[in-house]
Every structure is written in C-alpha cells, then in structure tokens.
Amino acid sequence: MKNIKIKDFVMKYIMYIVLVFMVITLTVANDKFLTLNNVMTILKQISIQSIVAIGMTMIIISGNIDLSVGSIVAFCSVIGAMLMASGVPVWIAIILVVLIGAVIGFISGGVTAKLKLHSFLVTLALMQAFRGLAQTITGGYPKAGLPDAFGGIAAKSVAGVPFLVLYMIVFYAVFVYIMKYTAFGRSIYAIGSNEESARLSGINVERVKTMVFVISSALCGVAAILLTSKVRSGDPTCANGWEMDAIAGAIIGGTNMAGGEGKLGGTVIGLLFVGILANGMVLLGVNAYMQSVIKGLVIFLAVIINSIQKRAHN
C-alpha cells in the first residue's frame, strides 16, 4: 500500500523531481549556478518567451495551434521601433503595437473559427507572411534609434528583481485566474475537450476561439515591446523559433496536444526546465551544437514521461 503511494507520488510529480534533481546536480557541479544573480538571469531569460507561451498554452488547450507567434513578435517589434524612431510617444506606440497584435490574432483566429480551417495551416501561412513583412519594411536591418526612456521598461529592476520577471509574474497571475475562474477560461477547456458539446451547451464557440487568438497575438505584441526594449532595436530576425519553444514549454508542462487539458503553471515549469538546462550547459561549458542535441533529447524524454503519466492517470 505504501509502495503504491510512493509510486503514485513519483509518477505525479516526476517533472518536479527531475527539475529538483537537475538543480541539485548543477549546484554541486558549478558554484556559480545557485547564486541570486544567476537565478535572476535564468528568470529574465525565460520571461519574455513565457508571455508568448501563455497565449500558446491557451490556444493548444482550445484545440488549436499557432505557428505564427515568433513572426508576429518580430513584426510587432519592427513596427514599434519604427513608430518610436519617428517620434511617436512611447506609450502610444506601446498601445498601437499591442493593438496590431490583437488585430493579427483576430485575422488568424477569425479565419480559423469562421471557415473551420485547421489553425496549423492558417498560422503556417501567417508565419511566413509576417516574417517576410517585417524584413520588407526594414530592408532586413534592425531598426535602432529608440528613445532612452524606452529601454528602462526592460532594463530596470526593483529590490534586485528585474522588471521583466515582475511582468512575467503579473501576467501569469492574471491568466491563471482567467483560465480557472472565468466563463471565458472554462469555455476554452470545454471547446478543446468536446467542441460539439460546448456548442450545444450554448457556448459561442467561434467567438471564444477567435478571442483566444486575439489574446495570444496581443500577448505577442506585449512580448515584442519587452524584447524591443531589451535589445534597444526592432530586429526583423528576432524571436525566430519562438513558436517551437512555446509549444515545447506547454507540452513539457503537461498540456495535451489534442486540447482540453493543460495548466499555465505547468507551462512555467516547462520553460524553467528548458531555461535551467540551457543555463547549466553554458556554465558547464558544453559545446553549442551539443547543447541543442541535449535540449532536444530532454524535450523528447519529457514528452514521453508526460504520456506515461497520463496513461497511469487514466
């Protein structure tokens, strides 16, 4: 009886156990790892992507996928930099960039929901188009010349905690609440589990699906602002491959690729997992090519563990 309990416990928290194990190993292996400074570096590293991953997790739970998030971040970043460089006040530029993100989401979500297309295809097309647009309007070069005050948004910190980390915490708090305690959040889970049943229950499936994309793309706008502020330029090649990182974070964190199941808290763990691994490998001086191999293998393992977990649960 006791054995079964231990087994259940290990099964349920295996990702956390592996994470703790990884932290302990790295702490022993390298004395720079568990310093306040390095912890903040890791958190800062994942902070901007983690905001994109919020939207991605919601989209996957709703039964869809969005491949265009990286391109949208790049496009929004470029637009924001151009607006500010041409003298538009910072706060107006910020609002506009987030709005532009929302409009893009309205297009991808609206088309997906209304025409009942597969979001994979719709966003695959948009991924190409917005990356291309970002490069076209900048001629391929980063757009610099941003106001100094703007840099503070990402660079400042309070009591040793970087603003970026605070943004992450605030956004997660808000969206964890939305997913769990609002009609909108509950509708997302319902649609991802059984769309027909949700529709017959009087849930406006099209609207909810579209809204999820609007929110996700608006969050890409937010991420674009933070990224632009962090690197002090609008780079059309930035955020390359972020869609895959966000998907990996969500999946490692236990979100079901088929929709209906998943938690934002899990996504943070998933991102931390990848972030700590990357950080540790740098500290240990692992060769850059090898880092990618190891990262890939770890994601692979995590996905397998997750599926075993789910089967045990059922």
Place this chain on the structure above:
Amino acid sequence: MTETILRAKGVSKRFGGTLALDQAELELRSGEVHALVGANGAGKSTLIKIITGAYSNDEGHIYLGDKEIHVKSTFEARKLGISAVYQEFSLINTLSVAENIYLGKLIRRQYGPIEKIQWQEIQNNAQKILDKLESDIKPEAIVGNLSVAQKQLVEIAKALSNDIKVLIMDEPTASLSDNDIENMFKVIKGLKEKGIGIIYVSHRLEELPIIADRISVFRDGRYIRTMDIEEAPKKVIIENMVGTSMVETKRKPCSTDEVLMEIKNFSSGTKFQNINFLLHKGEVLGIAGLAGAGRTELVRAIFGVDQKDSGEIFIHGKKTVIHSPADAKKAGIGFITEDRKEEGLILNMPLHTNLGMTILDKLKRIIGLDLKKEVRLMEEYIQSLKIKCRDSGQKAHNLSGGNQQKVVIAKWLATEPKILIMDEPTRGIDIGSKNQIYDLINQLAEQGMGIIMISSELPEVIQVSDRIMVLAQGKKTGELDNQEVTQDILLDYATRKQAV
C-alpha cells in the same frame, strides 16, 4: 448442439473502489444465442470486455472449450476465435469494405525483398464472406458511404474472416429499422447453424423471444440467473432485472391552453418540409416516427444547431430569431441531445463542470465565477435526480449511461428553461433510470414546462406524451391525442406519405 464452448466462473472486476462485476457466471453453448440483459451498470459490458480481453479480471476463470484461457488483448481473443461487434463500430470510414474486413491481416506475397498486397484475393475472399451473409454489399465499396445496417454487416463479416467460435453482439438492433432487424435476425440464425455461440446484449426485451435461446440476467454487477427463453416472458425478465416488482403509472395530463411556442413553416432541404406545430404550457408533445423521418433534424433546427431554409418561431406569441444554440438558450429552450457521450457531456471533466457549461453566464460574478454555486447546484441535482456517483467532482465517463443522462438533464434544468427538448432521453439506459426520467418529465410538465420528446419506442411515446406529432420522411403526417392512440395507429401514420 449442447456442447459448452465458453464458460466464465466467478469472474470479478473492480474499478478503484467500485465492484463492477461480482462473481459473474456465464455458460455459452455452441449454436446458441445467449442473451445478456440487465440495467445499465449491471455488469454486462464489463463481463464482455473481460471475455474479449479489453479488461483483465481480478478474480475467476474463463474457459474456452475445456481449456482455461487468459486473454490479454482483443487481438489475442480474436486469434482464439472470440470476436465482438460493438455499438460503436471499429470500421475505418475512408477504406473499402474488403480492406476493413482484412485490416491487420492483409494477404501479402513476398517477391524477393518486395512485398505486394494481394488485392484481388482479398476482394474475392471478402466477397465470399459477404455472400455467406447473403448481403449485396460490394467489397470495393467505401465504408463511409454505407448505411448503419450495412456497416454492422461489415463488422460481422470482419469477425467471420477469422475462424470464429464465439461472437459477441452488443445491442445489434439498437439503430436498425424494422426491415434491417429482420435481416439481422436471418444472419444471426445462419451463424447459429454453423455452430457459432452468440452472446447477445440487448435492452429490447420484445425481440428476445424471437432470437434468443437462453437468457442470463445481471443486476448491480451480480449474476442473477440463467433461464430458457420459453420460461422467461418479458414480465419475468423485468422482475429479475429490477429486483422488485414495478408499478406502472399512468400519466395525468396537465396541459394548459396557453401557447408556449409556435413553430411555423419549418423546412430544410429534404430533411423536413413545412412543419407547423404548437407547444402548450405544461404539455408533453411526443414526436414519433421511423428512422430517417427527420425528427432529430427538426429539433436541431429549432434549437439553432443546424441551418434551416425557412421557418419562424414564436415564443409566448413573440417572434424569436434563433441562429445558434446560444440564442435558443437565451430564449428559454433546453436541448437534451440523442448522443450524450459526444454531444451532451464532456466525459473527461467533473460532473459539476459539465453542469456549469450551460450556466456560465449565471455563475458570473463581478470578477470570476461562483464555482461554489456550481458545485452546490450539482449536488442538489445529484440528490433530486438520484444520480448515482461518488460526488460532484467525479468524471462523467465513470458513470453508467442512465446516470450520465441524468447529468445532461441536470445541466439543462440548471438553465431554468421554459421549453425542454429531449431527443431519445431513455435510449440505451436501464428500466429503473427510465422510470425515474418519466417521473421527472411528469413533474416538470406539472410545474408548467413545455416538453418536446422524441422517442423511437412507441409504448414510451404513448405513455409519456399528452399529444403526439408523427413525422414520416420529413413530413408531418399526423397529430394525435394520447387518449385515442395505440401503437398500431402510430405506426400507420408513421408509414404514410401524405402530409396533413
């Protein structure tokens, strides 16, 4: 003829804390049709799944012939000659009949390193099996284009493509028309003659004297008894199923003259044409008709699930536009669909979450949702509808069919509808739950709700409705008062071609 081919002894199965099957017994002879009956949750499907290797048993023994067997998968069971045809088909719609029959064992030949599937041989063999079933289905036909009855035959053909000793049929006639049922019985008799033992699960007690040789009754996970069909008239079977004798209650009409809803000129392509009817306060309007009469299509259009070509809805005399289920809900209509698993519930979610789906608007507070209220409401319905479950947090797929149906009803009652549409509300559920649902319909009507009930069981329509509308091939062929109606009259209207 009397040789025993399959025997289950003292078979038990637990799911977590619940004992789903307790010391079950079954003895199947070759060439017999052995009916398994019992209310939902009686343990029939658990027993079947153990025999076919889908579940493993915790206790007991299963013998095939005189050898004990321990099947671990349906694949192994099939190799031993035990096949099952379930209500939910295992066919792949996009493949041909022949390929479906031979799926997983396609006949191949090796040409050096290259293998080639022998399509011609597969087609010929499939044709032979289909001939044996006296079916005119073409082996090259795509399964997705077949009717339900034809698909069922393909399932049987698939089972026969193995050397089969035991065939398990789960509610084979549930979705068939009378004509198809007759054919199905012919097929079953043919299989009997070949010495195949058939385990036949059915809720349709009337058909058992026609098709079954013996009958075993299960109740609450326990084996009750096995009888020869001659000594088991319907009344005896029901007594054994229910355990206590049932009292039939007659419905007191409580219909008023106040018109709740008027449907005018509803038409949609060939599905239904020019349907008009009234629904009064406190009335139960039955919709009867044969399969394909357009009953479900009509109510789906009323509820805004499907588009219609024309038609108007008046609620309390006011014209109401309904384009979506959300509109219908706002207008005070509830809809309990035919397919509770696919359409009614989200099976992997807790009961209270399923309830909350329809009333998210009502649970809204200034910020967030009142989830305590959701749980409280679900618990109230568990009490009042006598839903058998652990608690409101249990996942819906762990409940038996009758209890799942009650959860669907609860989730619509929670919206406090004025009009409730119920499509086959008692399909595939046990007699105990059925009677509870009939009582509930009575109560709701007494409280002034207008109820539209579709049912394929004529005695049920007659028992429950105040008034019955009959559809045939998309047309309204009759509207009858329940006082003057008999099954014969209903069937007569249901086979008419002329609209009223």
